[in-house]
Amino acid sequence: MTTLLEVKNLSKRFGGLQATKNVSFTLREGEIVGLIGPNGAGKTTLVNLITGVLTASEGSVVFRGRDVTRQRPFEAARSGLARTFQIVQPFPHMTVLENVTAGSLFAAGAASRAQAEREAMAHLEFVGLGEQAHRPASSLTLPSRKRLELAKSLAMNPRVLLLDEVNAGLNTSEIEKALALMRAIAARGITILLIEHLMKVVLSLSQRVLVLHHGELISEGEPQAVISDPRVVEAYLGSKFAARQQAQASANGGTHG
Numbered sequence: 001m002t003t004l005l006e007v008k009n010l011s012k013r014f015g016g017l018q019a020t021k022n023v024s025f026t027l028r029e030g031e032i033v034g035l036i037g038p039n040g041a042g043k044t045t046l047v048n049l050i051t052g053v054l055t056a057s058e059g060s061v062v063f064r065g066r067d068v069t070r071q072r073p074f075e076a077a078r079s080g081l082a083r084t085f086q087i088v089q090p091f092p093h094m095t096v097l098e099n100v101t102a103g104s105l106f107a108a109g110a111a112s113r114a115q116a117e118r119e120a121m122a123h124l125e126f127v128g129l130g131e132q133a134h135r136p137a138s139s140l141t142l143p144s145r146k147r148l149e150l151a152k153s154l155a156m157n158p159r160v161l162l163l164d165e166v167n168a169g170l171n172t173s174e175i176e177k178a179l180a181l182m183r184a185i186a187a188r189g190i191t192i193l194l195i196e197h198l199m200k201v202v203l204s205l206s207q208r209v210l211v212l213h214h215g216e217l218i219s220e221g222e223p224q225a226v227i228s229d230p231r232v233v234e235a236y237l238g239s240k241f242a243a244r245q246q247a248q249a250s251a252n253g254g255t256h257g
């Protein structure tokens with residue numbers, strides 16, 4: 001699998017606070033990689049560094065073979081590195097459709113406003129917001145705003161999509177729909193880095209998982225190996241989660257064996 005994104009020794013200090021420290025990892029074409037860790041671990045900071053919202057104190061980001069460490073957010077988006085924001089901020093007075101159309105026009109792929117609108121509508125249908133296209137963005141519920149955020153980033157025609165807690169606040173049936181949506185995005189060939197607190201989502205989607213703690217990458221690998229890593233259990237998952245997983249694994253083993 002081709003390496004798309006290479007993060008090398010990325011560090012960010014805010015005054016005396018080390019938000020990320022020497023973080024290195026790669027994303028390969030077509031992968032879904034989960035990024036987990038406790039609150040304040042540095043996950044959003046990492047996404048901000050990769051997309052040029054923040055400038056790294058040290059380290060580099062290479063995207064499709066090009067050093068993009070110093071690129072600005074709009075350059076990152078146009079180059080195929082799109083992201084969602086944890087705090088969703090649509091243009092409230094614009095309709096849902098207008099919000100996404102702005103993304104299509106900005107990505108410069110659209111030849112005209114009419115084409116941008118057609119593309120935007122397709123993205124809205126894809127994320128399940130087709131029927132709300134003509135409502136003001138401010139009238140959407142939080143889960144729908146998260147879907148709008150997703151449609152806006154898809155309008156950039158990304159190669160890599162960095163998703164920052166797009167599933168927060170969803171109920172059980174909405175989570176099932178969200179899982180299907182993430183899979184459909186991956187099936188389009190888009191590589192996904194998924195910041196996510198819902199372990200059910202992380203475990204069902206990710207081929208690999210990265211774990212940040214106090215700004216450092218403390219574990220990386222296949223999901224099952226990562227969640228049984230004692231450092232991850234101690235720093236993030238807790239012993240109750242580990243015990244539940246173990247019980248579930250032996251129950252499944254019993255069924256199949």
Ligand SMILES: Nc1ncnc2c1ncn2[C@@H]1O[C@H](COP(=O)(O)OP(=O)(O)OP(=O)(O)O)[C@@H](O)[C@H]1O
Pocket residue numbers: 014017019037038039040041042043044045046086
């Ligand atoms: N602009 C900033 N200025 C100063 N400190 C910051 C800034 N942004 C983040 N931090 C600090 O950096 C650390 C990492 O924060 P970050 O938001 O990246 O964590 P996170 O893993 O995304 O957390 P959460 O799961 O709560 O979203 C925190 O201690 C946070 O307070």
